[in-house]
Amino acid sequence: MNAPPRTQFARMAWRGQPVRIEYAWVGSGHAHAPVMVFLHEGLGSVAMWRDFPARLCEKLGMRGLVFSRPGYGRSTPRAPDEHWANDFMHRQADEVLPAFLSAVGVAQPPWLFGHSDGASIALLHARNHPAAGVIALAPHTMVEQISVDSIEKTREAYVAGGLRERLARYHDDVDSAFWGWNEVWLSPAFRAWDIRQEIAAIGCPVLAIQGLQDEYGTLAHVRSIARQVPQTQVVEIDHCGHSPHRDQPAAVITACSAFVQQHSFSNH
Numbered sequence: 001m002n003a004p005p006r007t008q009f010a011r012m013a014w015r016g017q018p019v020r021i022e023y024a025w026v027g028s029g030h031a032h033a034p035v036m037v038f039l040h041e042g043l044g045s046v047a048m049w050r051d052f053p054a055r056l057c058e059k060l061g062m063r064g065l066v067f068s069r070p071g072y073g074r075s076t077p078r079a080p081d082e083h084w085a086n087d088f089m090h091r092q093a094d095e096v097l098p099a100f101l102s103a104v105g106v107a108q109p110p111w112l113f114g115h116s117d118g119a120s121i122a123l124l125h126a127r128n129h130p131a132a133g134v135i136a137l138a139p140h141t142m143v144e145q146i147s148v149d150s151i152e153k154t155r156e157a158y159v160a161g162g163l164r165e166r167l168a169r170y171h172d173d174v175d176s177a178f179w180g181w182n183e184v185w186l187s188p189a190f191r192a193w194d195i196r197q198e199i200a201a202i203g204c205p206v207l208a209i210q211g212l213q214d215e216y217g218t219l220a221h222v223r224s225i226a227r228q229v230p231q232t233q234v235v236e237i238d239h240c241g242h243s244p245h246r247d248q249p250a251a252v253i254t255a256c257s258a259f260v261q262q263h264s265f266s267n268h
Helices: 052-060 088-103 117-128 145-160 163-167 174-185 188-192 220-228 249-262
Strands: 008-014 017-027 035-039 063-067 111-115 133-137 206-211 232-237
Touching: 008 088, 017 052, 017 088, 035 052, 035 088, 035 117, 052 063, 052 249, 088 117, 111 117, 117 133, 133 249, 145 163, 145 174, 163 174, 206 220, 206 249, 220 232, 232 249
Parallel strands: 035 063, 035 111, 111 133, 133 206, 206 232
Antiparallel strands: 008 017, 017 063
16 A cells, blocks of 8 residues: 555746646545645655555544645756755745645645654744644754765765666656755755744644654754744654654554644644
């Protein structure tokens, strides 16, 4: 049961330009079920989630909304000469996500499930916009050397290894997806990126999950969230790298189920 969901497209404007967004609904078919929005990592897409969103949402009785951000999957690719600014995650949180939710008719504050860059985007969105809750897997709250080192190795694998060919299965324009992410993360100016103070404005409950063997970040990220956002629950998972939903899906689903049940829908 690893097939990705069937996708459709939403059309919206972003920064004065028309943008096509690939998305899919998964999980509960009940039109009034709570919605959980899935925000992928820096090299992700709808297809790269595989069946995890559907499995989680079926367990929770939710409707899952999975989408590929601009530049990824089958969404509008990044222009070859477009270089992302240091605030690219802020733009996704404050501009792209609200416009997309409006385009597909999500009116109630959704639950947000983000992985890596997507987790950071979810946190940034929740600081300024209503959300029922945030589940953040392997989030980034600042730039660590371990992240830079691993991203440099990823670039080597993309240029000289087989990573480009593997990723090409999931993106219409694989260079758009890879270089947009890689160039900004490895730019010297991005070392100053830090959202720890900003996320203190989050008012909804947060579940922060980190693998103890995460090759892209330390526990400093989830612990910084807990310091800034008192209503945070932290779950640390052993034998788990940067993708807990792939490395330890059962543990993630169990933690998410307990978290969502604790913060019942009626409160939001």
